[in-house]
Amino acid sequence: MSKIDIKNFNLYYTNFHALKDINMSIQEKRITAMIGPSGCGKSTLLRSMNRINDTIEGVRTSGEINIQGKNIYSEKTDIDKLRRNVGMVFQRPNPFPISVYENVAFGLKVNRIESKKSSIDAIVEKSLKAVLLWDDIKDKLKKNALSLTLEQQQRLCIARVIAVRPQIILLDEPCSSLDPVSTQKIEELMLALKDKYTIVIVTHNMQQAARISQDTAFMLLGELIEFDKTEKIFTNPSKKETDDYVSGKFG
Template sequence: MNIMTEAAAEAALEKKMNTVPLKMVGKDVSVYYGEKRALFDVNLDVRENTVTALIGPSGCGKSTFLRTLNRMNDTIGGCRITGTITLDGEDIYDPSIDVVELRARVGMVFQKPNPFPKSIYENVAYGPRIHGLARNKADLDVLVEQSLQRAGLWNEVKDRLHESGTGLSGGQQQRLCIARAVAVSPEVILMDEPCSALDPIATAKVEELIYELRSNFTIVIVTHSMQQAARVSQRTAMFHLGNLVEENDTDKMFTNPDDQRTQDYIMGRFG
């Protein structure tokens, strides 16, 4: 591809992405843990029905930023956040915001699978029950089945719904946690290194699931795997030392990044 054709292709891609609605917008986001500043004036848009991967070396601020998107940092003593983060144009840090409701709209899947010490059925039914999403047992049964179907787990567990969720394999437990997250019909799903504790086969299943879920959900994923970011995401954001280095279409980030630090990290020169 010659330079003019490559430039034209990049311009066309950027124009296409600019037509995708913004779901969440972070503007001048800084995070402080006591006196230590962990994020520096991050500006990052999260586009609807898109998988956005956050990459960068350990301690660069990507997980810190992820947790700002559903106020998980509220649980950390001494944490202070400045700037604004909006969900559909609404400031999620406004004092009037119900944090429980926010976390139903913006769900989280953690690095290590953390099913409740309950049955597979109850793991999925818990959220819809407390949020009043099911009128009766029949409705709840449908929600549980649909959520397990979406998580690609139904056929594996449909005959053992009343067995403990902690008895599943690691990969199955992580998909159960994804089913639990989607059961309350969130708009955004945050994933903090969801495959780091899984074997390659389980990882492949979760990656396939992420790819399928983006048709219904907006997904933001933190990953240390460059191959994973390239496989599952459409947008990638590179963090370094608490700063957002750059954010762009994933294909461009991995073939022609704008910043040398991104190139060096992707090539394994640091991190």
């Protein structure tokens, strides 16, 4: 079933046409990877899915991005609600410089989702268990989150997103600052989470896209060149540009 439908979507940074007539349908409870060379628009498209680009001066858009049939670029869209439903995990772990517990509880309190301590405690525990962190840090909940390893910090950031009960998780190169062992652990986590969430990941690592995603989009110069099942993209792409990229002829 389709979760995100993008229709004739364009984005401009002042006069620069960054995204050009993007059309794609992202299926729910699957991992969709977006690949392509630097500057091709994949991170811009990812950030368009919860309107983080709105914070950049001079950005304007046309077309639609529909989530469950509702255009998020409608004037009626509640941006705060959208960003709770469509959580974002960034390239480098960005935990707040407060305790592990308060990091996970932050969104619950700020958005007034929960106020009872017992309820918040339960959600913090459930969220940390979901990212396989609970057993490692259940005795360190009062410690500053910045004391964790980079991999643990990235897991914590995912737990912080999960705590506010999103349906979609966007990940912008979430392993780029991690070593290979930590990268493998985050990939295993994403595979475990896909049964509950729709996941969209931007990655420069084509092997990563091949390992964890079910669908892959290849972008080039702001255009969506090809979007298909991951296996087809990497073994039998329809477009020459895609074949050249995945075979390493450019990029």
